[in-house]
Amino acid sequence: MAINIDWEHMTENSLDEELFCPICADPFEEPVCANQCGHTFCRRCIINTFRITSQCPACRHTLTIDDFHPVTTRPFLNQLNKILVKCKWCSQSNIQRGDFKDHIKTCTKIIISCPAANINCDWKGQPDQMQDHAEVCPLVKIQPTIVKLKTKVKQQSKQIHFLYTILKKISENHKEECEEVYTKNGIIYCDVCEKEFTIYEHDEWLHFCPEADICCNCVKKHFS
Numbered sequence: 686m687a688i689n690i691d692w693e694h695m696t697e698n699s700l701d702e703e704l705f706c707p708i709c710a711d712p713f714e715e716p717v718c719a720n721q722c723g724h725t726f727c728r729r730c731i732i733n734t735f736r737i738t739s740q741c742p743a744c745r746h747t748l749t750i751d752d753f754h755p756v757t758t759r760p761f762l763n764q765l766n767k768i769l770v771k772c773k774w775c776s777q778s779n780i781q782r783g784d785f786k787d788h789i790k791t792c793t794k795i796i797i798s799c800p801a802a803n804i805n806c807d808w809k810g811q812p813d814q815m816q817d818h819a820e821v822c823p824l825v826k827i828q829p830t831i832v833k834l835k836t837k838v839k840q841q842s843k844q845i846h847f848l849y850t851i852l853k854k855i856s857e858n859h860k861e862e863c864e865e866v867y868t869k870n871g872i873i874y875c876d877v878c879e880k881e882f883t884i885y886e887h888d889e890w891l892h893f894c895p896e897a898d899i900c901c902n903c904v905k906k907h908f909s
């Protein structure tokens with residue numbers, strides 16, 4: 686059975702059988718459909734299944750996760766949205782599944798994490814206790830600084846990756862190869878954005894670094 690941590694179904698017995706996922710035997714959550722065979726499953730169920738196999742669980746057709754698209758048929762989704770559920774936190778019942786997102790925003794019994802959970806505050810509590818915690822939580826205070834540093838590190842590792850691309854080209858003794866390709870095809874492609882660029886741009890870049898096929902736009906983007 687699919688375990689939803691927030692709600693449980695109330696009315697499964699009276700539901701149309703086409704609303705049930707053959708993997709978890711519960712009504713579909715985020716149904717996805719295979720392009721080739723048309724079989725439908727919950728998104729989460731099929732992701733789990735494809736960790737261990739590459740066959741459709743219903744018909745054994747060979748598939749990958751990319752062969753599935755989200756089901757968008759309105760009447761079908763509407764039926765799923767109308768299924769009644771009960772909130773596991775506050776026990777309120779008869780909530781339509783489609784409205785559950787709104788319920789959870791106002792549910793007073795749900796256990797939520799500290800806003801600084803992503804930097805390892807492990808406080809958990811109900812929404813009305815959150816304000817008190819946030820005022821004393823040291824991690825909430827330093828969170829903006831850490832986020833800034835993380836962004837910086839990410840940018841720098843991108844630049845390192847970009848430099849690495851250039852160095853790799855140089856070490857592969859790319860120059861002759863490139864000139865050969867250019868005289869043969871008359872076209873140069875940027876190694877980073879894969880767009881075609883002109884001989885003029887290429888020459889300009891050659892002036893700075895004779896061995897890399899990287900267009901000015903990419904260089905500007907990475908070092909501005």
Ligand SMILES: [Zn+2]
Nearest residue numbers: 706709727730
């Ligand atoms: Zn399922």
Ligand SMILES: [Zn+2]
Nearest residue numbers: 722724741744
């Ligand atoms: Zn199938």
Ligand SMILES: [Zn+2]
Nearest residue numbers: 772774775792
């Ligand atoms: Zn609730």
Ligand SMILES: [Zn+2]
Nearest residue numbers: 799806808822
């Ligand atoms: Zn905290």
Ligand SMILES: [Zn+2]
Nearest residue numbers: 875878900903
């Ligand atoms: Zn480029």
Ligand SMILES: [Zn+2]
Nearest residue numbers: 863896897898
């Ligand atoms: Zn070149």
